[in-house]
Amino acid sequence: MFEASGGNELYRPTFRSEIVRRLYFKSVKHGGALSAWQHGDIDINWPLVARLAELAYRCNLCRRCAQTCPIGADNGLVAHELRKLLSQELGINAKECHDNGSVLQLKVGSSTGMSSLVVKDNIEFIDEDMMDRTGIKVETPWDVEGADVLLIHNAGEILAWPENPGAFALILSAAGIKWTLSSELAGYDSINYGLWYDDAQFARVAIKHAQAAKKLGVKKIVLGECGHAHKALSVIADRVLTGDLNIPRESSMTLLRDIVMNGRLTLDPSRNAFPVTLHDPCNLVRLMGVVEPQREIVRKICPEFREMEPHGVDNYCCGGGSGFAIMSGNNFQDWRFHVSGRKKMEQVLNAFADCMDPSINKYICAPCSNCKGQFRDMLAYYDLWNKNRILYGGLVELIVNCMVDAKPGFIDWEWH
Ligand code: SF4
Ligand code: SF4
Numbered sequence: 001m002f003e004a005s006g007g008n009e010l011y012r013p014t015f016r017s018e019i020v021r022r023l024y025f026k027s028v029k030h031g032g033a034l035s036a037w038q039h040g041d042i043d044i045n046w047p048l049v050a051r052l053a054e055l056a057y058r059c060n061l062c063r064r065c066a067q068t069c070p071i072g073a074d075n076g077l078v079a080h081e082l083r084k085l086l087s088q089e090l091g092i093n094a095k096e097c098h099d100n101g102s103v104l105q106l107k108v109g110s111s112t113g114m115s116s117l118v119v120k121d122n123i124e125f126i127d128e129d130m131m132d133r134t135g136i137k138v139e140t141p142w143d144v145e146g147a148d149v150l151l152i153h154n155a156g157e158i159l160a161w162p163e164n165p166g167a168f169a170l171i172l173s174a175a176g177i178k179w180t181l182s183s184e185l186a187g188y189d190s191i192n193y194g195l196w197y198d199d200a201q202f203a204r205v206a207i208k209h210a211q212a213a214k215k216l217g218v219k220k221i222v223l224g225e226c227g228h229a230h231k232a233l234s235v236i237a238d239r240v241l242t243g244d245l246n247i248p249r250e251s252s253m254t255l256l257r258d259i260v261m262n263g264r265l266t267l268d269p270s271r272n273a274f275p276v277t278l279h280d281p282c283n284l285v286r287l288m289g290v291v292e293p294q295r296e297i298v299r300k301i302c303p304e305f306r307e308m309e310p311h312g313v314d315n316y317c318c319g320g321g322s323g324f325a326i327m328s329g330n331n332f333q334d335w336r337f338h339v340s341g342r343k344k345m346e347q348v349l350n351a352f353a354d355c356m357d358p359s360i361n362k363y364i365c366a367p368c369s370n371c372k373g374q375f376r377d378m379l380a381y382y383d384l385w386n387k388n389r390i391l392y393g394g395l396v397e398l399i400v401n402c403m404v405d406a407k408p409g410f411i412d413w414e415w416h
Contacts, residue, residue: 320374
């Protein structure tokens with residue numbers, strides 16, 4: 001952020017931490033003149049609080065700064081704690097995360113506003129579409145008691161990228177997995193925006209997810225392609241889901257890796273003979289350590305795979321992290337296009353530097369719903385589909401695209 005802003009001091013990772021540090025010594029430790037001389041003085045007033053609130057939402061919580069700091073100072077965590085304080089103590093938060101996010105999800109079941117009836121309708125339509133596109137009949141199972149896997153998608157996929165849940169259904173069914181979706185409140189939407197701003201909202205949603213799994217008596221929960229949902233339910237919810245709510249949780253990356261690498265599908269990598277690069281969602285990769293499973297898959301099924309530099313745990317955020325991708329108010333779109341997303345776009349262009357000609361279709365594999373939203377908006381803003389034929393999508397689409405049993409051409413080389 002600091003680099004992409006042209007070195008604006010406001011966005012130096014330590015800037016907001018320094019304010020918090022001074023506030024701590026003055027207002028919590030009640031430091032006097034000596035403390036002010038030693039730690040720096042500061043006055044708490046409304047303009048300061050308002051500017052801190054603004055600054056807490058100019059960090060995408062990628063925590064790359066903690067990784068490079070020699071003493072491990074975690075300025076991303078400071079920004080996160082600020083967001084929590086602002087929401088939990090002062091009721092200040094982003095409406096996209098709170099009113100239209102966790103509040104709506106707890107009320108109707110999904111932050112998309114979809115009830116379970118609407119989701120079921122949509123999934124039925126997606127199943128039919130999958131049959132048309134691949135020639136393989138698929139019927140998504142609902143509320144199967146005792147299933148091995150409860151798959152929870154980011155429900156945004158169902159609306160924005162229906163081919164993603166469709167591809168999951170094709171793969172899990174073809175691999176013979178006993179799986180199910182849940183129609184319980186929040187059981188069909190893995191989103192947990194509380195992760196970004198409010199622990200109480202976070203806990204409420206995480207408990208709903210676990211209760212949906214417990215009700216069905218499934219063996220484990222598998223998270224679809226959504227980075228923040230991964231970290232929310234697998235890692236952070238550890239503090240909340242105790243006792244009989246502590247149901248095993250697994251990443252879809254490892255399940256898919258096991259399916260692909262164990263030969264449970266017949267695949268023809270030559271169907272994926274186009275340049276592919278892989279985006280590392282911060283929550284999934286740097287913050288959870290899920291680095292290799294998705295790479296094993298793309299190395300096996302994408303003959304023209306190339307890494308971005310840097311990649312893996314050293315990746316750059318897509319620029320839509322921590323809720324930016326769903327925020328459109330104030331100047332957030334400008335911010336995403338001109339500041340927070342710049343590093344990632346530079347990486348993408350470098351990864352495809354040898355094949356920029358528009359006669360060559362190129363694919364950014366981004367196994368995260370939030371990141372895909374950011375890629376969609378960035379590619380559209382810079383017109384990179386029309387100019388250079390750079391498309392984006394998930395991992396499961398690449399797998400289905402090379403399934404021998406499916407009709408060729410699953411990936412739709414059209415802008416969407
Ligand atoms: S110690 Fe860490 S947080 Fe502080 S200035 Fe150095 S790198 Fe930045
Ligand atoms: S967490 Fe990421 S965006 Fe936030 S200050 Fe650190 S490097 Fe910058």
